[in-house]
Amino acid sequence: MSMRATFLGTGGAVPTTARAPSAFLVNRDGERLLFDCGEGTQRQMMRFGTGFGISHLFVTHLHGDHILGIPGLIQTLDFNERDDALAIHGPPGSKRHLEKLVHAGGYQPGFHVSVHETQPGNVAYRADDYEVRAFETEHRTSSVGYSLVEDDRPGRFNREKAEELGVPVGPAFGRLHTGEDVELEDGTVIKSEQVVGEPRPGRKVVYTGDTRPLDSTIEIARDADLLVHDATFTDEESERATKTAHSTAREAARVARDADVRRFALTHISARYAANPKPLLEQARGVYKGEVFVAEDGQKVEIPYPDSDDE
Template sequence: MELYFLGTGAGMPSKQRNVTSIALNLLDERGTYWLFDCGEGTQHQILHSPVKLGRTEKLFITHLHGDHLYGIPGMLTSRSYLGGDTPLTVYGPVGVKSFIDTALGVSGAHLSYTLKVVEIQEEGLLFEDETFRVETARLEHRIECFGYRIIEKDLAGKLMLDKLSELGVPAGPIYGKLKQGQTVQLEDGRVLQGADFVGAPVPGRKVVVLGDTRYCSGAVHLAQGADVLIHEATFAMDKQELAYAFDHATSVDAARTAEEAGVDTLIMTHISSRYQGEETNLLLQEAQSIHPNSHIAKDFWSFDIPRKV
């Protein structure tokens, strides 16, 4: 599991940062990528990245401001041109379907795959299968905006091979049954309980991606205990009034949210173009004074999320 930042700027693209888009690399977990937001130029950013459009499975849109969705039509059609033929699901606030249908309809676009659009009506569970669960909650922004909590389900513990070997249990189908927690009777009459030979489950990882928001209880709730929190930090603390007026967050707001939620790693993005080069160090220093394990993302930067064994 790895995060890859395709665009980390706020409002409009700059020479240093494109507008918002983040990829979650799940190739090892499910052979796919998930995208979060798709600002203008996202498909161009993908051309310079390891992300493969044809292997993109889901796109989560946080809100309907242009710097978070103007790249959708180009991304969807390019996926067809590149041979993408597996289904793609887009999640987002009410209105995202109308935006997509209008753009594709007016341009006469034809997709080579099944496109499903899910408009979010309420907070809570959005998606679940045998490997992942995705939850969503409202944030505080000028228009309806959502954050997403991605929960990897726990992996089964490892089979205690040394213990089985010491007991003289022969390898084979028996091992598989014990791994599944079944009760097995050996030829010599011994009865083995699967639970006695399987280690503790390996905890799944939790990643929280927030859309634009000022500091709010919804963000703190959604981020509880996350391994990684991706939070906007449009401004430094000296622009607190400006941030609040436009429903955005400062680096201090982001760090405060991470600290209160017990987050491990905070990654700040959606950085105003007024902060260039070394000027972003001010945002980082402000955040690290509250939450030491904080980072500022930049375009084409990746962050690996290891399992906690």
């Protein structure tokens, strides 16, 4: 099952010609989940070919560079004759404000839009085989981050062992692999655990939104396949980072290192680094030794399973 992340907007509060305000999209085998919706997000979706078919929008907080794209996106979806419902999720206290954005200028969408508040620690959305959880962040307003966590997958099926035990090739293999025991013609019962290994972890993608670095984020991001963390400033602006409740690249890298994530993206890049974001990357690499990059608008990242098994 494929999973691809697209960085639609990687800039800070002030957009630049190269970086739009915050927006991050995950396409999980055709289901599109959007995290934050800064100004012009619908144009970024067209520009980078993600498609408009999002089912859920997860808002981290109510600052303009994370939400002012909502009216335009809603109306663009409507102009494209959308029929499917859209669910918008936000932090505590956001429902009334998000509803006003949906209906900005008195607009009435031709499709159903529901708005939900999510407390840190709660599940914002539960699907058949994954969920999106809200977690605590520290910004200057009510805020949350989001973690997309897949359920464990069945362990590997040992076909050779199954054949040795007399299981006929065919549907019985599939039943055993999904946890069902199988009775052979001679009455022998083959238990699933005899031929199926330990469950294998699914994938995890963590998106913090704007935040100071927190120990709780380390626990949420533990072993994540991709951590997308606020890295607005370099060390030289650490005092400003603290004052504005953002993170420096080095602080974000400590979170990535301590959480032992597999891949780490720096985002929400201040306009002061528009000409040269390399200092951010250099400071992050001084702490985190894994795969790290400064996210760029339009960048697409494939997210494989932890064991590189794409089944």
